[in-house]
Amino acid sequence: MERQPDKNEISSYIIQSQEEEIKRIALELHEGVGQTLYSLYTGMQFIGNAVEQDEMKGYVSDMAELLEKTIQEIRLLAVELHPPTLTTLGLLPAMKSYLKLYTSTYGIEVELETSGKEVPLEERQRITLFRVCQEALANIARYADTVKAEMTFTWQFDHLSIIIKDKGRGFDKDKGWHQSTGLAAMRERMHLIGGEWHLSTKIGEGTVVELYLPFI
Amino acid sequence: MNQSFEIAHMCESILSKIATDFVGLALQNREGPDVRWHYAAGNSNDKYKKITVRYGKGIAGKVISTGSPITVNNFPDNIYGKALEYPIMLAEKLLYAYAVPIFYKGAPKGVLLVGRRTNKPINEGEQNIVRQAALSLEGMISGLF
Ligand SMILES: Nc1ncnc2c1ncn2[C@@H]1O[C@H](COP(=O)(O)OP(=O)(O)O)[C@@H](O)[C@H]1O
Numbered sequence: 521m522e523r524q525p526d527k528n529e530i531s532s533y534i535i536q537s538q539e540e541e542i543k544r545i546a547l548e549l550h551e552g553v554g555q556t557l558y559s560l561y562t563g564m565q566f567i568g569n570a571v572e573q574d575e576m577k578g579y580v581s582d583m584a585e586l587l588e589k590t591i592q593e594i595r596l597l598a599v600e601l602h603p604p605t606l607t608t609l610g611l612l613p614a615m616k617s618y619l620k621l622y623t624s625t626y627g628i629e630v631e632l633e634t635s636g637k638e639v640p641l642e643e644r645q646r647i648t649l650f651r652v653c654q655e656a657l658a659n660i661a662r663y664a665d666t667v668k669a670e671m672t673f674t675w676q677f678d679h680l681s682i683i684i685k686d687k688g689r690g691f692d693k694d695k696g697w698h699q700s701t702g703l704a705a706m707r708e709r710m711h712l713i714g715g716e717w718h719l720s721t722k723i724g725e726g727t728v729v730e731l732y733l734p735f736i
Numbered sequence: 737m738n739q740s741f742e743i744a745h746m747c748e749s750i751l752s753k754i755a756t757d758f759v760g761l762a763l764q765n766r767e768g769p770d771v772r773w774h775y776a777a778g779n780s781n782d783k784y785k786k787i788t789v790r791y792g793k794g795i796a797g798k799v800i801s802t803g804s805p806i807t808v809n810n811f812p813d814n815i816y817g818k819a820l821e822y823p824i825m826l827a828e829k830l831l832y833a834y835a836v837p838i839f840y841k842g843a844p845k846g847v848l849l850v851g852r853r854t855n856k857p858i859n860e861g862e863q864n865i866v867r868q869a870a871l872s873l874e875g876m877i878s879g880l881f
Pocket residue numbers: 659660663664686688689690691695696697699700701702703704727
């Protein structure tokens with residue numbers, strides 16, 4: 521009898537093809553659209569310098585500025601979707617560049633602590649950890665009502681642990697679990713790469729999300 | 737009187753004139769395209785100081801990219817995009833906001849936003865006060881560029 525793919529394999533497959541699409545879009549934004557707009561921007565500056573008429577000069581410089589804003593937003597969008605460094609330099613550099621964007625977007629300071637030496641991970645694991653951290657941070661921005669958060673990366677010889685902690689308002693775990701699917705999706709994604717996910721929270725005290733990935 | 741003092745005073749006075757919880761003024765930096773929240777009144781924390789408004793995103797980003805006023809009612813219901821794209825609403829826990837552009841030399845370079853932590857819209861007259869204030873601010877910020 522032919523073997524049927526199990527539920528986990530199907531979830532993995534769906535997530536992976538989705539991630540490949542996201543990566544393709546991010547790359548296209550960054551290398552394709554972004555580069556083209558940049559060429560236009562430099563061309564516009566060139567024209568601006570050549571134009572003599574004051575009114576025209578102002579008009580060209582307004583257009584150049586509009587292009588500059590668009591290029592910047594496209595770069596930020598690419599970092600949110602799939603930071604280029606996630607593929608080239610690894611999880612930690614990608615997380616650092618995302619945290620900068622996170623603070624400048626939400627005004628929440630994230631204190632990052634790391635110990636041990638970064639172990640190169642499979643791309644699938646890197647992406648999962650990145651997404652789960654993103655989701656935990658998004659929840660903090662949206663619900664925790666706090667001005668800062670903490671993130672700890674601990675690299676051991678046989679595992680990586682990541683802790684994302686806020687001292688915000690906390691919530692009723694059972695209620696939160698049934699309210700939406702974000703928490704369940706984080707746990708599911710960690711299981712799919714052979715990891716674990718834990719959440720503890722207390723109203724008025726805050727929330728801690730712990731990720732654990734064994735190296736086998 | 738010092739310009740930034742005058743501007744801060746303007747934000748405070750809006751807060752007292754119309755019963756609103758939060759008033760914020762975002763302006764484009766002198767150098768480069770970044771737009772940041774420079775002044776606030778009624779703020780419940782200092783997050784606004786660290787936020788750079790993203791072009792075309794959220795209420796302030798859209799006011800700047802379109803050059804027109806925007807109203808948000810009962811956030812996050814019926815918003816365009818995701819709740820996470822509205823950082824100032826999240827940071828200040830606003831449910832209602834009304835934001836108008838501030839022009840400099842014909843281009844939108846800033847946003848004046850008033851918000852409430854209850855979903856109670858401001859009325860026509862109050863909207864007028866906000867638009868008037870934005871016009872006076874246009875005169876004041878010219879010295880900043
Ligand atoms: N860090 C946090 N602080 C406070 N509340 C939180 C936090 N994370 C999650 N929650 C609560 O748990 C609920 C479920 O979270 P999640 O499944 O991610 O849903 P959502 O799609 O609303 O983000 C949220 O609606 C919120 O009430």
